[in-house]
Amino acid sequence: MGRISESTVRRLSHYYRVLDEVHAEGRRMISSRRLAEREGITSAQVRKDLSYFGSFGRRGLGYNVAHLREEIRSILGLDRRWRVALVGAGHIGSALLAYRGFAAQGFDIVAIYDRDPARIGQKLSGLTVLDAAALPAAATLGIEIGVIATPLKAAQEVAEALVAAGVRGILNFAPRKLFVPEGVALRTVDMTVELESLSFALRQARAPRRRRGSGPAE
Amino acid sequence: MGRISESTVRRLSHYYRVLDEVHAEGRRMISSRRLAEREGITSAQVRKDLSYFGSFGRRGLGYNVAHLREEIRSILGLDRRWRVALVGAGHIGSALLAYRGFAAQGFDIVAIYDRDPARIGQKLSGLTVLDAAALPAAATLGIEIGVIATPLKAAQEVAEALVAAGVRGILNFAPRKLFVPEGVALRTVDMTVELESLSFALRQARAPRRRRGSGPAE
DNA sequence: TTTTGTGAACGTGTTCACAGCG
């Protein structure tokens, strides 16, 4: 399969969610146009995205909802379960642990780590918080994905420990660019960037035109 | 000012963070190459991004750290404070409320809403949880940004209530595409999409080649 | 010599538009 763009993969997730809903509504078929409308994109985009993986539709009819849903499920690797370790038992870590949606999509949090002695040994959502120093032993747990919900300063170090423990994918919530070896997939969720991007957009809306700020350096 | 791409704005946030660090380290000047290295991108990208807003550097010398930091701060609209309302006092909502980073960047959460009677009236991080039915009154609070941390089903409805209350920017944590009127900025943080994108990447890594799944429709 | 600022070249993702099939 050729190189698939990150945007295509993200849209696939969205299609999957829409198909879930449409399936629950009892509809049997759906056209690329309808699917596109629910996502606010063009129908050509939907067809192009799907075409990278095969021909799932019937000309004149559209796509079979249940079938396409299963195809995307398999493409996204959701037809199996993934073993996830969470590092950081603070506010965000606890919130992620309590969020039922992960398990529902096939992501099982099987271990949680923290460095704070006050947190180690505590029970959170049925899991005992382990000492982050024990991260190397995560290899024996068969962890495939690591979630980093630590403070900024610890993030890079934790990423390296996770990689050393054999993790092949990392979801990072710390507001910093992490460096990981090639072959390890990294996704970052940075709420600060999102807020600042909003603030930029709002500022533009109020004061639309402005040009060449120039000004002194040094 | 011409249309600025979303990616440029996001990188600006990253530059800002790097400049903070470099500033704290006491360095006076920084070159586009150094700035780029810290973010894992090319120096041309840094210079191009900055050039959309002005000429902040000195040839042969680089950029004055403190000055560039202030310029970006102003570009991103971080030279003022923003009034934020949080809707949803569940796990994610509470975690966001407790996160000190928002206030540090100029985003003040001044109200929190929920629909659950068990939560209304509770104190969370010094704020009393208000009834979501009172959202229209948020207009009198001068709220500019709304953060949606509700369950999936309520998200679109809440978005509309926020817009009606005069909010011009929305940060959405619900895993769904929201529809908002033109002129309202929307950013979505969808952890499910990130995880599924990871799962796709890992699946690819194991079983690289595969082609044309074809198969029956209907 | 170092490093910026930027037009031009390049590459990649999106949209168009239509042939092909049901």
Added chain:
DNA sequence: CGCTGTGAACACGTTCACAAAA
């Protein structure tokens, strides 16, 4: 006729490469 699948056209973001300035 309706709708998919896809090459071609297009738009847009990134990288190159170099003139200009310190």
